[in-house]
Amino acid sequence: MALAGKLIGYVEISKNGDFFHDLFRHNPHKMVAIAPDRAHDCELHEGDRGAVGSVITWHYTEGGKRKVSKQIIEYVNEENHTIVFNVIGGELVEIYKSFKITLHVEPKGDGKVATWTFEYEKPDTRVPYPTSVMDFLCKLVKDLDAHDKA
Numbered sequence: 001m002a003l004a005g006k007l008i009g010y011v012e013i014s015k016n017g018d019f020f021h022d023l024f025r026h027n028p029h030k031m032v033a034i035a036p037d038r039a040h041d042c043e044l045h046e047g048d049r050g051a052v053g054s055v056i057t058w059h060y061t062e063g064g065k066r067k068v069s070k071q072i073i074e075y076v077n078e079e080n081h082t083i084v085f086n087v088i089g090g091e092l093v094e095i096y097k098s099f100k101i102t103l104h105v106e107p108k109g110d111g112k113v114a115t116w117t118f119e120y121e122k123p124d125t126r127v128p129y130p131t132s133v134m135d136f137l138c139k140l141v142k143d144l145d146a147h148d149k150a
Contacts (some may be wrong), residue, residue, distance in 0.1 A: 002097055003125065007118040009134045013145040017081030017105030020114055023144065024103055025050035025076065025083055028058075035143040037061065038136070045070075052076055057089070062136040067091050074100070081105040092133070097121040099130075101137075114141045 013020070023031055026049055028042035040059040047054030050073065057070045070089030075082070087099040102117040116137050118130055 003122040005118075005120050005122060005129065007120075007130060007134055009116040009138045011114045011116075011138045011141045011145070012108070013105070013112050013114050013141065015145050016112060020103065020105050020141070020144070021078065021081040021083065025073075028056075031140075031144060034147045035140055038140050038143065040066070047073075050076070055088075060136075063132050071101070092130075095127055096130070097123050114145075116141075 028039070031039045032041060038060055040061065041057075042059070043057045045055040045057060049056075052073055052075065054073050055070065056073070057068055059066070059068055061067070068090040069087055069092055071085040071087050073083065074086045075084035082102065082104045085101045085103075087093055087096075087101065092099045098119075098121045100119040102115075102119075104115045104117070105112060106115070107113075116134060118134065120130060
């Protein structure tokens, strides 16, 4: 029996939603320059960079291990600063039956917040919750937000 789950992480940020939306959608190479200990490359396999339906592969280090995540950009909303990635290859799909990642940036009080949402399906109860991946992405956003020249 598969187990559906949802995990949400919030990061308070100083930069605006356009910055993060543009960085993750159109300029991931800048992310590699800003946080080279976390992000190493983002290859485009199919489609146009940042377009719905395009296929990309992220190369990154999480938990001290080099990993890859092949994804399809499933949904983009410029106005709401939302991007949805459907994971189709790499370590996450070796562990989970399905895995979807959403990044959304919105105002919160006097500041802004970046929200990561994971929707996933575990094949059984022995598979861990993806908290280490959430920690990784939240730390990446903090690194990107703290960088002056991004």
